[in-house]
Amino acid sequence: MKKIGFYIFILKAWFVSLLPFWILYILSDFxxxxxxxxxxxxxxxxxxxxxxxxxxxTETERKQIEKRYYHNLCDIVVEFIKIRHITVEQLKQRMVVxxxxxxxxxxxxxxxxxxxxxxxxxxxxFGKAMPYITKHKVFAIYKELNNSDFDEYMKxxxxxxxxxxxxxxxxxxxxxxxSKNSANAVFLAGxxxxxxxxxxxxxxxxxxxxxxxxxxxxMAKSLNYAVLFFDIKRVKRGYYQATITPVSLNPxxxxxxxxxxxxVRLLEKVIISNPDNWLWSHRRWKxxxxxxxxx
Numbered sequence: 001m002k003k004i005g006f007y008i009f010i011l012k013a014w015f016v017s018l019l020p021f022w023i024l025y026i027l028s029d030f031x032x033x034x035x036x037x038x039x040x041x042x043x044x045x046x047x048x049x050x051x052x053x054x055x056x057x058t059e060t061e062r063k064q065i066e067k068r069y070y071h072n073l074c075d076i077v078v079e080f081i082k083i084r085h086i087t088v089e090q091l092k093q094r095m096v097v098x099x100x101x102x103x104x105x106x107x108x109x110x111x112x113x114x115x116x117x118x119x120x121x122x123x124x125x126f127g128k129a130m131p132y133i134t135k136h137k138v139f140a141i142y143k144e145l146n147n148s149d150f151d152e153y154m155k156x157x158x159x160x161x162x163x164x165x166x167x168x169x170x171x172x173x174x175x176x177x178x179s180k181n182s183a184n185a186v187f188l189a190g191x192x193x194x195x196x197x198x199x200x201x202x203x204x205x206x207x208x209x210x211x212x213x214x215x216x217x218x219m220a221k222s223l224n225y226a227v228l229f230f231d232i233k234r235v236k237r238g239y240y241q242a243t244i245t246p247v248s249l250n251p252x253x254x255x256x257x258x259x260x261x262x263x264v265r266l267l268e269k270v271i272i273s274n275p276d277n278w279l280w281s282h283r284r285w286k287x288x289x290x291x292x293x294x295x
Contacts, residue, residue, distance in 0.1 A: 006149045017084035021238055024078050031074040036067070042281040046070075049280050053206035053271075068276035075237065080124050083157045088132065095122070095129035097230075098243045103134040103185070106226055106249075112136070112176075112184040113226040114216050116247060118191040118267045119279035121232030121240045124157075127164055127187045136185035138164035141172055143192075173219055180223065190216055190263055193284055201260050205268055208285055217259040220251040227251060227259055229266045234277060 016027065035041045046069065050062045057065075097103070106113050115130065117123055131138045140158060145151035159166050164187060167175045176184065190213060194200070200214040220227050227247040235241050247262045248254050271278045 003149070006153075010153065013081045014084060016078065016081050017086075019082075021082075024082060025075065025237060028071075028074040028078045031077065032071050035074060036070040041070075045283055046280045049284065050275075052208050052285070054275070055207065065275045066280070069278075069280050072234065072276055073279075073281065076122055076124075079122055079238070080157065083124065083128065083160055086128075088161065091125065091129050092132055094238055095125045095240050095242070097129075097133050098241050100133055100244070102228065102244050102246065103136070107135045107183050110183045111226055112182075112223065113186070113228055114220055115185055115187040115230055116216055116227055116263050117187070117189050117230045117232060118271070119189055119282065120267075120270060120274075120277045121234050121242075123189060123232060125240065126230065126232050126242055127158065128160070130185060130187055131161075131164055134185050135183075137179070137182045139167050139175075139179075139184060139186045140164040141167050141169050141186065141188040143169045172215070173222075176219065176223055184225075186225070188216065190260075191267060191284070193282070193286060201257055202289055203261060203264055205264055206271065209289055210264075210285065211287055211289070212260055212264060214257065214260050216263070217251070217254075217257070220248065220259060221254070224252060227263070229263055231266070231270045232277075233270075233274060 016024070019027070036043070043066075046066055047062065050057075050065060054062060054065075103113070113136065117126060127138075127140045142155070142158065145154060155166055158164075167186075172186075172188075176186065192213070194211045194213050201212045202209060203212065204210070205212075216227060219225065226249045229245045229247050230242045231245065232240055232242045245266055247266070248259050251259060
């Protein structure tokens, strides 16, 4: 029965991906009513996160952010499904990097780079667009899903056009070592929730004690990859702009946790300036520092 349900989903998603964008966003508006008002998907998680992150805001202000966030989330869902039939030309028009010069300069220096993002804007479209923005060999890091059918579906969507090349998170370092002779651009989001001993660095983030992976920093120093932060903003519905800010061009010269802390502060700044653009329904603060220390 699970297989049948999966195939029905794939068939529906295939037809949805054929729709023009204007119909797609009508569908998103309908989905918003279901997700926000009927199913109430992670409403408690979202609003708790907003209360803790923005204690200075009024309840009305937080409610406005919450509603805009769920509208954006529904847009991202239908936009992800659209990947199946989006054209390269549409992708180039709808995901633009405002200052790609630094990427071009690094490529000319044969310098590899980590493209560090948060779950802001449409991060999947960003990953798909990067091979048409830089001459680097583009990789995207992903975490394998427990459901093998959906894992294959997600991988097939994210690797459409043959790019970017996908690397499962557990084999990232080993895969990059094998590709050390090429100029690589490795796309990954550094704002996921670490688990257990993976929570190597704690800092205050959005008014809360928060753990972060230090994997990007460790790999950047070991492999001598530059680290760039990309602020992905929604310009208007279905259109995004990403702006580059250097985190570190010479990682070996940085102090311990300097790269991680710089990334965190850049991410925090863009979230505060455009709060409905981040993934608030994620259980980002499910771990507490004392729980990690006593485990």
